[in-house]
Amino acid sequence: MLKSYLKLAWKVLWRPKFFTAISLFGICFTLVVLMVASSVLDHVFAPQAPEVRQGRTLGMFRARMTGEHSTSTSMPGYQLIDRYARGIPGVERVAAFAMPQTVYSYKDGQRIKSLIKRTDAEYWRVLDFQFLEGGPFTDQDVANGAFVAVINATTRDRFFGGPPAVGRTFEADGLHFRVIGVVPDVGILRLVANGDIYAPLTTAKTDAYRRELLGGFGGLLLARSTADFPSIKAELESRVRTAPLPGKEWTKLIAPAESLFDFLAGNLFSGRNEDRSHPERLWAVIIAAMLLFSTLPAVNLINLNMSRIMERASEIGVRKAFGASSRTLVSQFIVENLVLTLIGGAAGFVLSALVLRALTASGLIPYAHFALNYRVFGYGLGLALFFGLLSGVYPAWRMSRLDPVQALKGASR
């Protein structure tokens, strides 16, 4: 029966070509927008090189100190990570990195703008950069405050016109660094791994950061397994609670271990005195936005489908007369609509790939490489099926309710 449905679906597709074209355009456009949005979200949040161990990594991205009259929210300080996150049971490694700073260099009279990210040596062990040249700096380099740097491929090209770069020196922010490694570019939206220049923490112009509880750093806690997450979070919370606060006006400090997604949700949705991050609210907003964006074209598609169905009233009457139950007719029409949406989805998929390629090539988001990987393909397929069901179920139900006698007369009541 499915073969027969598919055969008919294919033929129906060509009948009112104008309606089909409008339907396909609507489906295609909707899916392009949703898939591009999915791809961007995937690029920001999903595990990808060098964050291949993201699944068992918790981050420390926010700290909040509250008092009776005031609240101070920022990134955690180095001291908070160094003193309170290390040695937690279940944590294999703890890495600290400073938020990237913009630095300027001059070469042949040209100003080069770069982002420098200062990290410890553990950073290179928590993340998994595939080095194009050389390797990372070591604990010794960090301890010695060595002016060595890992740079990304674009920075190599800017400073040296291409490989090799290892062993060569460059100046940034008035400091001279020797290149010891080159890594691929990482998209600027990847908060943890992005940077043009990676240098040891100890090359900072001052060591004041070592004493700060709040400000400018992120931490990465690589757990043995995700099963350890709850205990790690609880332990970190209890340790942070013991941190001496800088004044009597402050009564509480929190610096949760969480995913980047939870961090974003926390920034957007947590109340002033609330510790929870509410990722479910962020999910709800994302899903609601996608639903809203799907629903409007789906409503249009429902109207188009109703028109198409009513043109086929006589066929519906015949099918009922020869033994099709309402349920069978609903299935038939849903299959037809799914065929339509999957064709629109396939076109949307191709168009999305082109849009993403153009977005990547435009350099609008530096170093971002947007692509349709299997996850985005999965989202797209899911969205196409969802869209097909959303726009097909009601017309199918209406169709199945047609009075067979009226339908045979070609009426749609």
Add this chain to the structure above:
Amino acid sequence: MSTMIALEGIEKVYRTDRIETVALSDINLQVPAGEFVSVMGPSGCGKSTLLNVIGLLDEPTKGRVQLNGSAVQSYRDAALAKVRNREIGFIFQTFHLIPDLSVVDNVEIPLLYRRMSGAERRKLSLAALERVGLTSRIHHFPSQLSGGQQQRVAISRAIVGKPRILLADEPTGNLDSQMGDEIMHILHGLQKESGTTIVMVTHDPRLADQTQRTIRLFDGRQVQ
């Protein structure tokens, strides 16, 4: 001979906000298995409504419908669909073939709603088309056929599932007399060879005379 169709006190009233139209009133009818019955009467007298009630496409306002001894009227949608699929074949005046499907695909329609392999469906459909002499046109589309050929396809579709009842609503109404005779010849053959019970609505007394019994309706009432 057992009774294939039994109608008892059938009434069909169409109601709108303003008017009430009585389409059928106090119809009592028994058709034995294997009988070929015609239904005649002026336009609007309720002939097609009667056929729709027998064919379970329309529900009577009052009265009882029994097919082959079963009170089918109380059946729900799925059960009614099953009875229509297994027991009844329809032939319409305007053929009602699906324009997007080939001849053989049109004939297969009733079999789609049975548990049956594609190969078996195809075999039965070809046999039904052979019975009406249309095997050379199986891949044609309805628009490529003459009226008589389209009606023969419609008959194949009606008989492919080997129903015990065939309901024909003016099956020759859109055909010239020669084509009409051909169709009648096929229907008679079905009745004789397969013992199919046939109820045919017609305006043509010449065709009614060829059936075993004629039921006459006037203003929704059975007058003979």
